[in-house]
Amino acid sequence: MLISMWKPGDIKGLPQVKIIQGWRPKTGDALCKECFYFAFETEIHNTIVEGGLFKSGQVVAIAASGGKDSTVLAYILKLLNKRHNYGLSLVLLSVDEGITGYRDDSLETVKQNKEDYEMPLKILSYQELYGWTMDAIVEQIGRKNNCTFCGVFRRQALDRGAALLKVDCVATGHNADDLAETVLMNVLRGDIARLQRCTAIITDAGEGSIPRCKPLKYTYEKEIVMYAYYKQLHYFSTECVFAPNAYRGHARAFLKDLEKIRPTAIIDIIHSGESLSIREDVRLPQLSNCSRCGFVSSQQLCKACVLLDGLNRGLPRLGIGKSSKINRSLAEDEERQKIKMNSAIDF
Known part of the structure; x- marks a missing residue:
């Protein structure tokens, strides 16, 4: 089957994908399916090598949500680890936020990924870590600002899980679209500190912290979905029931409009963030440890x-x-x- 046979609406979770006459969304190249696989996998391998993301012998936790990004990341890392002899031990780390009708269903996908990719799985919950579920938090806070709670707790839950598993690194499924959205959000909020570090492919908070990396940093969301669909990977595509009110949604809609006009807008925004420099006299928050x-x-x-x-x-x-x-x-x-x-x- 050729890419030119793909039709809008064929792909679960991303009906806006439009492939006309075999054009690849990221580059505009006309590729058959097998060549697309090769290009997709090779680009991620080059990102890993050029970014120096891993070292042989490391234990790497894959932040697994059951969605398209983390599912493709798990599949790709297993594939490239074997193909290029990275020498990594891979484990899945998942967080249960306690969102009825969303996370409970997606965790079943994560458990299926555990079996499919033969990786150990650790699941941590907000309930056991904080004594609260997101359902209970939303009852208290309402549907405005609830994503603030979820994002903050989730980031720390991954740190807690990584420390518990004693891994050397956490690989997250953040893709190029995610990073471009984050750059836009930080520009709109005037958050210089986050704007400076949000495009880093490896984030390390200092001594005692476990670094995180983004192997999919330059990978377009549309291509991730196409890869998952045609590789017949098992992933969960339902949007979080609390997400429609998220601030990120507005940045995402704006980015999609830009992409329609200029397909390279996503990478252009990321490169702009990477090129950012801060004046020496600007005081930035210093990271330490919570008391x-x-x-x-x-x-x-x-x-x-x-x-x-x-x-x-x-x-x-x-x-x-x-x-x-x-x-x-x-x-x-x-x-x-x-x-x-x-x-x-x-x-």
């Missing part, structure tokens, strides 16, 4: 601990907003607690 949980933070208390504190105190919006406002609220609350304790002692 409470010990994980990486740019503040005395990490964002996860602040958000969790707010939930447990019945103040779910405590962690939403600027750091200065959050720190002031925490300080005021601690002062009230001290006054209350002293009053109890005097009584």
